[in-house]
Each structure stands twice: as structure tokens, then as C-alpha cells.
Amino acid sequence: MGCSRSVPADSSHSQHHPKTIIPSLSSSPIMYRKSNNIVKRNHRAQPHEIVQNFLILWLDEDIDEVIDEYYNSIQHLQQIVNTIEPFNDTDECVDYLSQLQNEKAFLIVSDTLCETVVPRIHHMTQLYSIYVFSHKQSGYEEWAKDWYKVKGVFTEIIPLSDSIRQCARHCDEDLVVISAVSSLNELESSFVYIQLFKEIILGIDFNEKKEINALVEYAHEKYADNDEHLKMINEFAREYRGNLDGNNKPIWWYTRECFAYHMLNRALGTLQVETLFRIGIFIRDLHRNIEKLHSEQSNDIHGSTTPITVYR
Template identity: 60%
Template sequence: MDCRTPSAMSKRDRRTDTNDTVQNFLLIWLDTKIDESNNNYLNSIKQLRQTVNAIEIFRDTDKCIDYISELQNEKSFLIICGDLCQSIVPLIHNKVQLYSIYVFPGEQEKYEEWTKNWSKIKGIFSEITQICDSVQQCARQCDEDSIVISAASSLNQIEPSFVYTQLFKEIILEINFDDNKTIKDLVEYACNKYTGNDQQLKIIDEFAREYHGNLDRHNKPI
């Protein structure tokens, strides 16, 4: 039997689009003692939905682990009760789909030292509002990390020699050359730099011969 409750099932196509609601993230709550009729639970769900609209509730630990393992394109946050954290966290901590873990409710003194061994655990919480604040912060950090990784990946796909050549050309074009002596010094430096590289030396020699005092008119690749 699937232990997810219909009232808390995620509605990905109905996520709210507000500044305070985290997008593209899923919140999973695992607690074998969840009571759907309890007012505290209902209030907690209401507060959580103001932060992450897609929420999955589990009482069955195996089903929860399987669900996390099968996630494809979504990052997830996990709320887990203190009674389960020591047995479940070691099984799921390294899953890439899981971004952060929140122990709730939990005894601070009982679990604080243990949680230091697990970097994805953001703390032991006694209030849902604290988790909401932490989720928003972690979601922003995750988005920023993704942007940096994406940019770095795109840059790595560019041929390094092309990047260096373009940077070198931009630097040269910004230099204020006063006379031919500067060009002579530049050519001498470049020849020393590319000693043994016949292809580059040929380009440098051609540059030196064709230069007439106006670098802006020179469009040969360096």
C-alpha cells in the first residue's frame, strides 16, 4: 500500500509561482507517526506549501528511499523524524537527487553530535518555520551552484587556444602604441615566446612586415 496521503501528494502542474515559493524542488517528509488529522500536522503542511508547493509524505521508509532513488530531474529536500535519522540517513545521504536533510522533530542533545558527520543535514529543528527559512536559503544556493557549474561546463567546451588568442587580440587592440619601437619590442618578445613554433613565427613575421602604424586596420589572426 502506498503510504503517501492524497492531500499531500505533489501537484507539479499546479505549483504556485510566487517570489516566496521555491520552484523546481520537491519536499519529502518521512515520519512513521504522521497523523493527518492532527492540527499541528495540517498547519505544518500549510506553512510548507507556502515555501515548496510540491510535497510528498511517506510513512513507509522503503517506499521513501525508492522514491528518492527514482527521481530524475528534480532536487529534493527531506524532512525526517529524529527516530529514523540514524538508520535512514546513511542509506540516502550520497544520492545526488537529495540536496539537504532536516531532522524534525528531534532531540538536540541526542542527535547534535551525530549529525556533524553528515554534511547534507542542515540541523535539528523544533519549528516548521525554521525549516521553511532554511529551505529557501538552500534552494537559492543550489540554483547559484547550478548556474556556476553550467557556465563552467560551457566554457570548458571552448577550445582553449581560441580563448587565449581572442584575449591576446583584445589586449593588443587596447594598447596605445606611440611609435614603431613599441611594435619592434612586441615582435621581439613574441618571437622569443614562440621559439621553435614555425607556424606562429611565420604569423609574427607577417605581422611585423605588414604593420603600418595603425593596428586597427590589421585583421590577420595572431
């Protein structure tokens, strides 16, 4: 998998399972706190609403108890993963996980449920990694060693989110290597499709101001509950002009691993036509930026016999 386990110092096993103090919210309706308001979402996230290649499922049977604690944790985790689905029912969580097709899931599970749910789902290809969460050392470190997808037993949200951040990077890299198609015929047709799409995008005479504003509006819709990414989107709206030199050039935005990076990777990997056209102007600018860098570097190394080191 590439992402490593967390190894807490204390491995004493507690016989009593206290309630987890960081809750999720009941599955119907799903609620997120926005400033002083409560924003209700009456459905689970659908594939077209997920803007990354992964999401978090949070399973805890005591999830309705401390809303503020939960909200603070969600805000921290959403700096990494935009879509977070809370569950207090194991069967519902397992059913939702089994229906994922093009996404990978990071599961946060309370210590009171881990021994029950992990054997049921560990084999599922949709499940990328598991994080056991408790408000104090619960002694499941030895048990976790038998399940390679369990990356650690955590008592605080910050080290847990750091572990997820590491796994998210590896997950994106893994999904780039693994093609989104399942046969050679599909691979050939998908390649032709991408080539045609690229030619169309590069041939469009964009109204840059209008298209950038439309992209910003689309990104606002997708990240409506994510304060951290909304700040980046607003920065993009203020600063981005598609310049190929200086600050704020397309490749700089892409390598920030912010909303533009995730939306583009997701759309290309799953061939989401709507998203590809919505971010078409950024794709065009990024293509031109890469072409320019390639031309400059080719001129620099012309005639040189020194091997080139590349990174991805």
C-alpha cells in the same frame, strides 16, 4: 552546498524517542486540507507537475496523527517549496528519491528514523539537504556533524523553514551554474533550440489580455494547493500589464522569486516546451524589459572608464 547548519543550544541525547507531533499523511491517498474540505490526490507528484527545481520529502512513521498540525506546517513550508511529498514508509521514500532526475530534494525526517535512513541516502545526488525534526530536543546534534547534508536538528517549523529557504536559494543558483545537458553535443543543440525559441516568442503578435489570462489560469493549476502563491498569482492577474516602466514591470515580478520566477527557471532548465509557451508572453515582456535597462545603462556609462559591478 552553501546553506549553513542550524546549531541548537541543547545537545543532550535522549534515549527515548517520542512521537513527532507534526505529521505527514499516508501515502495512498495523499490528502491536503483546503479550508473546510479535504482535497485528495491519489498519486505522487510527477516531473511535469513540479514547478520548481526542488521539492520537499517528509518522512515520519507517525504521520497520520494530527492533521491540523500537519496542515499548518505544510502551509508555512509551501511559502518556499510548492511540492511536498509525505511518506510514512522509508523504502517508499527512498524509491521515490532515487527516481528524481532533474529535481533536488530537501528531506525532513523524524528523529526516530534519521539514523536508519540517512546512511542509505546521503550519497544520492538527488538529495540536496536533510533536516531532522522532533517535537523536543533529541540530542542528535553531535551525530549530525558526521553528515554534511544534515543542516540541523529542529524542534519548531519556523526555524526549519528558514533553513530550507536559505538552501532553496543556493539550490537554484547551483542549478543555474550546472547545465541541464550532459554532453557538448547536447549543449550545442540546446543552445540552438533556445535561440530558435526566443526568436519565435519575440515574433509572436500576442493578444495580451488573452495570453495573460491563460498564464494566470495555468499558474492556478500548478499552484492549486498553495494559498500563499495563489495570492501572488491573483495579484499578478489584477496588476500585471507588461509595462516596462513604473511598478509591476516584468523584471520586478521575476526578482520577487514568486511563481513566475520558479516556473521560468524550471522550464528553461529542463526545456519544458509546454510551460515555455504557456508563459511565452511573460518571457517576451521580460526580454524587452532587460533590453530597455541594458540600453539605458549603456547610455549612462558611455565613455566612462569606471569598472561596472554586476550582481546575480
